[in-house]
Amino acid sequence: MNPNQSTATTSRSSRHHHHASEALTSPSQPPNKTSSPPDIHILDHEINDLEYSTFYSDVCCVGTMSYGHWFHTGDLYLIGPSPPSSNHSRSTTTTILSKLKNRTGVHALTWSEHYTQTVMCGNHDGSVSFWQVNHGKQLASVQCDKGYAISDVDWNQLDHDWILTSSHSSRVKLFDINHLEFAASSYTEHTKSVNGIRWNTNNRDEFATVSDDGLLKVWDRRTSDYSSVNTMLDRTDPAALTCLDWHKRDDWLIGVGDRKGQVLLWDTRNSLQPLQRRYAHGSNKANQKSANHTVNDLRFDSNDCNRFATCSEDHSLRIWSMSDDAQKQGIYLTNEHKFHRRAGRAVDWNIHNADSITSGGADHSLIDCSLSQMVKVTEYEKDGQLITKKQSSSSTAPQANFKRSAL
Numbered sequence: 001m002n003p004n005q006s007t008a009t010t011s012r013s014s015r016h017h018h019h020a021s022e023a024l025t026s027p028s029q030p031p032n033k034t035s036s037p038p039d040i041h042i043l044d045h046e047i048n049d050l051e052y053s054t055f056y057s058d059v060c061c062v063g064t065m066s067y068g069h070w071f072h073t074g075d076l077y078l079i080g081p082s083p084p085s086s087n088h089s090r091s092t093t094t095t096i097l098s099k100l101k102n103r104t105g106v107h108a109l110t111w112s113e114h115y116t117q118t119v120m121c122g123n124h125d126g127s128v129s130f131w132q133v134n135h136g137k138q139l140a141s142v143q144c145d146k147g148y149a150i151s152d153v154d155w156n157q158l159d160h161d162w163i164l165t166s167s168h169s170s171r172v173k174l175f176d177i178n179h180l181e182f183a184a185s186s187y188t189e190h191t192k193s194v195n196g197i198r199w200n201t202n203n204r205d206e207f208a209t210v211s212d213d214g215l216l217k218v219w220d221r222r223t224s225d226y227s228s229v230n231t232m233l234d235r236t237d238p239a240a241l242t243c244l245d246w247h248k249r250d251d252w253l254i255g256v257g258d259r260k261g262q263v264l265l266w267d268t269r270n271s272l273q274p275l276q277r278r279y280a281h282g283s284n285k286a287n288q289k290s291a292n293h294t295v296n297d298l299r300f301d302s303n304d305c306n307r308f309a310t311c312s313e314d315h316s317l318r319i320w321s322m323s324d325d326a327q328k329q330g331i332y333l334t335n336e337h338k339f340h341r342r343a344g345r346a347v348d349w350n351i352h353n354a355d356s357i358t359s360g361g362a363d364h365s366l367i368d369c370s371l372s373q374m375v376k377v378t379e380y381e382k383d384g385q386l387i388t389k390k391q392s393s394s395s396t397a398p399q400a401n402f403k404r405s406a407l
Contacts, residue, residue, distance in 0.1 A: 047360030065105025257295025311344030
């Protein structure tokens with residue numbers, strides 16, 4: 001595969017960003033959403049993953065899949081700012097720029113920061129596809145794990161020709177995009193489905209995986225025996241792990257979500273126990289254990305390294321803050337919304353607009369909103385108890401308008 005090469009001007013690993021010179025749409029400033037409802041697009045299928053481009057300003061790629069159809073079809077959508085208009089009453093400030101027929105369902109996707117027009121997606125049929133999205137052209141499609149859905153994909157943003165795939169087979173594979181006919185390495189230590197995989201954004205050779213076997217593993221692609229270099233297991237309250245993300249500044253810090261609704265922050269220098277933990281969705285009360293509070297996605301913010309977002313089967317999107325204060329260490333809820341009518345599947349920060357966050361759900365909805373449109377939450381500790389105060393949602397969350405979007 002030989003995608004058009006270009007150099008990105010924005011990186012998820014850096015804390016400060018500059019807008020790219022090229023854009024798929026013309027507006028250069030993000031619209032003000034503080035007095036309007038969140039932007040909601042209803043797509044044709046359930047949304048499994050989404051990610052903002054680091055190159056195209058305010059442009060997001062969304063992967064979908066039809067769970068009701070026996071063939072499990074799926075598409076890719078490009079969502080971007082609406083063109084300038086004199087009609088100030090328009091209901092949305094974003095629009096569907098294009099729709100790409102991927103034929104099979106998309107479980108995961110990622111942009112390349114180097115080949116700036118290229119998106120890679122992991123598919124339900126075990127294949128990985130590469131799209132030149134600005135031309136709507138599929139560059140390649142490669143069978144990576146026949147018979148098993150690809151659960152996650154990630155592109156090495158520091159060594160641009162290397163990609164990773166994980167699947168429900170429990171296998172992790174490393175590919176050189178110049179030789180996609182075979183895997184350069186295969187990693188097989190996990191015993192159950194590998195649900196998430198991420199390159200370390202500050203180390204070109206290191207990556208991490210999470211699995212239904214409850215293990216967080218860190219790997220180094222330079223090892224000759226393809227074995228992990230570190231394994232972390234929560235022995236206090238173990239659960240299947242569903243998602244992960246590396247901290248954008250501290251390359252030893254990994255955030256992990258699990259099927260019990262917990263978020264665990266691991267220091268890779270200490271594999272004995274998590275650095276911090278929090279029931280981010282649901283609680284540890286016995287009467288709530290029957291409910292599904294699975295954390296489906298977790299993303300650290302590149303603009304503010306001390307906060308991250310989670311979305312869950314309980315329909316909610318939540319923003320969390322990690323305190324740097326030695327006297328107040330912990331994970332604290334700052335904002336939330338429950339605009340989704342079914343499970344929230346994916347979330348990503350708009351790295352070109354620090355106030356904007358986008359989520360996708362099983363209800364086919366893609367919701368782009370500002371933090372000011374979410375419920376504001378204040379948390380603090382008093383006499384050993386966590387006190388939570390929520391601002392009334394009626395004052396911060398205008399009525400959402402769910403209508404199917406059209407191209």
